[in-house]
Amino acid sequence: MLNIALFGPPGAGKGTQAKRIVDKYKLVHLSTGDMIRKEIANGTELGKMAESIINRGELLSDEFVVQLIANSMANNRGAKGFLFDGFPRTVAQAEILDKMLEKEGAPLKGLICINVPYPELKRRMLERAKIEGRADDNEEVIERRFKEYNDKTVHVANYYKEKGVHKDVQGDRTMDEVFDSIVSILEDLQ
Numbered sequence: 001m002l003n004i005a006l007f008g009p010p011g012a013g014k015g016t017q018a019k020r021i022v023d024k025y026k027l028v029h030l031s032t033g034d035m036i037r038k039e040i041a042n043g044t045e046l047g048k049m050a051e052s053i054i055n056r057g058e059l060l061s062d063e064f065v066v067q068l069i070a071n072s073m074a075n076n077r078g079a080k081g082f083l084f085d086g087f088p089r090t091v092a093q094a095e096i097l098d099k100m101l102e103k104e105g106a107p108l109k110g111l112i113c114i115n116v117p118y119p120e121l122k123r124r125m126l127e128r129a130k131i132e133g134r135a136d137d138n139e140e141v142i143e144r145r146f147k148e149y150n151d152k153t154v155h156v157a158n159y160y161k162e163k164g165v166h167k168d169v170q171g172d173r174t175m176d177e178v179f180d181s182i183v184s185i186l187e188d189l190q
């Protein structure tokens, strides 16, 4: 089993690269952001609980997202591996994920950190706002998402550095160039 996480600030290109990686390696893509947006679009109870929080650019509770991930993993028994996108986003989430993967006997092999300078991240999200109309892609909420990232999420990188599975990728290049770098990391990990 090949279990990998894509990590990086809002707008780094996690979702973009995830699509390409799952196509090539036949992994199951688990994006907590996509799962939450789907719950909201379907008008479920979970979606109602999450909507105002995600629209303010704040993180949902660890319990909430861990439950989403646990359910999706259970629904995909027999997968060749999971590609986590936007999860884990706190050290508490990372510790829980590690316990879940330990039970599968297949620990996280790589945390791939996509690094992009702040002005480019902001430019990408404001550009995406024109195309996709995501409720959290506006100046005020983008700032809040960066603050949450810097306060709570960056520590996850250090947590996995200590475990020796952290890998850096320069993300302010073309999508193809970023993908090639990720592929060369994954080829080494397999």
Ligand code: AP5
Residues within 6 Å of the ligand: 008, 009, 010, 011, 012, 013, 014, 015, 016, 017, 032, 033, 034, 036, 053, 054, 055, 057, 058, 059, 060, 061, 062, 065, 085, 086, 087, 088, 089, 090, 093, 124, 125, 127, 128, 136, 145, 171, 172, 173, 174, 175, 178
């Ligand atoms: P989530 O959906 O995970 O959003 P995010 O981390 O803010 O990241 P984005 O999806 O905005 O960016 P991305 O890195 O996927 O970049 P993309 O490929 O789209 O989370 C949303 C919210 O959900 C959170 O704020 C929180 O409320 C909640 N949440 C989710 N997970 C949670 C968790 N674990 N715990 C608690 N709360 C959670 O690319 C961005 C744009 O740039 C696109 O338009 C793309 O076309 C373009 N682009 C990509 N790559 C390139 C490139 N190389 N060159 C030029 N343009 C590019």
Ligand code: MG
Residues within 6 Å of the ligand: 014, 015, 016, 031, 033, 086
């Ligand atoms: Mg995304």
